[in-house]
Amino acid sequence: NAGVIQTPRHKVTGKGQEATLWCEPISGHSAVFWYRQTIVQGLEFLTYFRNQAPIDDSGMPKERFSAQMPNQSHSTLKIQSTQPQDSAVYLCASSLDAGTEVFFGKGTRLTVV
Amino acid sequence: QQQVRQSSQSLTVWEGETAILNCSYENSAFDYFPWYQQFPGEGPALLIAIRSVSDKKEDGRFTIFFNKREKNLSLHIKDSQPGDSATYFCAASGEDTNAYKVIFGKGTHLHVLP
Numbered sequence: 001n002a003g004v005i006q007t008p009r010h011k012v013t014g015k016g017q018e019a020t021l022w023c024e025p026i027s028g029h030s031a032v033f034w035y036r037q038t039i040v041q042g043l044e045f046l047t048y049f050r051n052q053a054p055i056d057d058s059g060m061p062k063e064r065f066s067a068q069m070p071n072q073s074h075s076t077l078k079i080q081s082t083q084p085q086d087s088a089v090y091l092c093a094s095s096l097d098a099g100t101e102v103f104f105g106k107g108t109r110l111t112v113v
Numbered sequence: 114q115q116q117v118r119q120s121s122q123s124l125t126v127w128e129g130e131t132a133i134l135n136c137s138y139e140n141s142a143f144d145y146f147p148w149y150q151q152f153p154g155e156g157p158a159l160l161i162a163i164r165s166v167s168d169k170k171e172d173g174r175f176t177i178f179f180n181k182r183e184k185n186l187s188l189h190i191k192d193s194q195p196g197d198s199a200t201y202f203c204a205a206s207g208e209d210t211n212a213y214k215v216i217f218g219k220g221t222h223l224h225v226l227p
Binding site (some may be wrong): 004031033035041042043045048050055056091093095098099101102103104105106107 | 154158162212220
């Protein structure tokens with residue numbers, strides 16, 4: 001079990017460009033989460049899927065952020081027209097069931113220059 | 114509104130001391146409280162967790178004390194070691210329609226000095 005896999009580990013984009021982040025959750029886990037981590041805000045919830053269906057995207061900046069889970073083995077987080085304030089570590093996580101351990105990937109560090 | 118609050122952004126203790134990290138929460142529906150530990154360059158990893166039916170959970174040097182009435186909890190790290198230096202996140206989730214969603218505090222950076 002390789003755990004939650006996130007690619008790439010680091011990404012640098014120019015302001016206004018698009019960034020796509022990839023996540024492969026642990027096989028068999030029903031829930032997949034995306035969080036954003038910054039020094040100032042800590043770990044911010046963005047969105048999550050359960051059995052591939054979007055359940056709660058209340059943390060997603062509505063205009064430029066979108067997340068998808070086209071199949072049970074991967075999820076993507078897309079940021080359009082990236083801005084410097086989008087620079088952060090984006091963490092994907094998965095869990096087997098509600099109220100159980102959430103397993104995190106190592107994150108993708110996004111830098112917008 | 115910060116649903117889960119950690120009272121200290123940073124805490125420094127000497128090796129061998131007990132480190133105490135405090136956390137409080139807003140939502141009475143929360144009933145599962147995990148603590149996560151994160152080292153630089155890694156994702157957070159579950160350290161220890163407690164459910165609201167208990168007031169104490171112990172695992173080796175790590176103990177959670179939980180006060181449901183006051184809506185607060187604390188993580189005690191006994192005999193702190195330099196290897197315990199990391200960021201600790203208090204988190205919470207609840208048995209409601211969003212039971213899968215885990216809300217995290219902003220984290221406490223623990224420094225253990227040798």
